[in-house]
Amino acid sequence: MSKVALYEHGEGKTTLRLNKFYKTDYSSRNFLSSLPLGIITGLLILALVFVADTEWFIRSYETIGGTMSTVLLVAAFVLFVIAYCFFSLYMFNHKYDNYRGNLRSYGLNLRRLKRVYEEEEQQAAENTGTRQ
């Protein structure tokens, strides 16, 4: 019982909430929420790279032309966002599988607990029967 109660108070807080979702729903929900975060992170990284080597940006702008360098920049940014989103999709799939395993053992413990209660109730009923 203490095992079940501990799980419900600790890790169970997250995993029991997850039990409401199918794997695809859970993953796609997180995939979509990763999109704005991926865009913000990508933009911030781009800003950092620009500050780190402004001269390189200006040089490449002069060598390969404005349109080409913009296309390359946007392509790099889009690739980063896609990679970020797919990585998060993989991670949340993995997380879901792990949590499902934990939930399975939680369910097993619950069933065991139910059996113990039933046995105790049966024994109590038998005891009262004998006394009567």
Added chain:
Amino acid sequence: MNTLIKFRTKVEEFYIAHRRVAGYILRAVILFLCMLIISSYIGFNEFLSQTWVVAILALVLAFIPIRFIMMAVVAYTAVQIFYLSIGIGVVTTVILVVMYLLYFRFAGQYGYLLMLLPLLYFIRLPLVAVLVLAALGPAISVITVIFGTVFYYLIHYIDVHAVVFASTTGSAEFEKAEMLLQGLFTNSEFLTMLIVMFVVFMIVHFVKRANYSHSYELAIAVGTGVYIVMALGSELLFGAMTTTKLLTYCIGGLISGALAILLTDVIKPLDYSRTETVEFEDDEYNYYVKAVPKTAFKSETVSVKKINKRKNG
């Protein structure tokens, strides 16, 4: 070892009994140490760097959830750096925010370790955290190692070059930011340590999965060896080998390895002498299972029965 495992069981029981209070105290202590280290490196604001201010901040921040605690540590670091230079402060904040966005989405539960890593770097034993995390944690916790290393070297770099950053006139904030980014990301020591820690983590993580008895200990030993060889190799390659570095890497590596084995055995004690190999099947699969039981000690609860002497008369 048995004494240590018994001690661990007692600590675990104490933690379960006083879960809430023990959690706050643990958070406050880790936060205090982490912020103390940060202020010892980049304590540019005198008021915020005073020990009693850090202690009060740690006590207050211990009450907020772990995700926000990391945000608070990031804010504390950023505020300290803003007192040095606005340009450096902005760049540091952006780096920390990027780390936060990348890190907390996937490995937020290891926030404590991210705070502990700068502390371990400070006492020259970062390898302990890397080995223990690789041996006991999932592969994704490598993010903690990488960002912990970036965080430490960022504050270390700013500390070392603080005079340069402070002396440049206010109009050159952009140049200062450029100087920080270029200096940090071309710093051979930082890049080497990043690669070494990543490789050590991955090696330990894969060796521990091997089907051997004592695979955790073996993985940590291999990881320690790889760390010493790679660290010394890189120093030789860059021609920066000194006796101090040689001793730091060799002795530090060996101490870290020993500590990591001890910690792993205490956190996850396995009794290999009672290993069982089981084979069973269901409709779809045949299972070959090797089960290693955990060593556990029940705390001895002594019940004393008092028998009072019957008073005569």
